Amino acid sequence: MKWVKPLAVGIVVLFALFFMISRPEDAANAVQGAVDAVATAGAAMGRFFTSLAS
Secondary structure (H helix, E strand, C coil): CCCHHHHHHHHHHHHHHHHHHHCHHHHHHHHHHHHHHHHHHHHHHHHHHHHHHC
């Protein structure tokens, strides 16, 4: 069963490459959305810890 994880990773990478080649604007929007989500989560955590400290 050690072959399952590398196979799954390979399939995900191939799908991501296909998505980036066939629909580059949609791929860019997906990446931008993910980065925005991480930034929003970081800002929320910062507000949380600031409110704990005060």
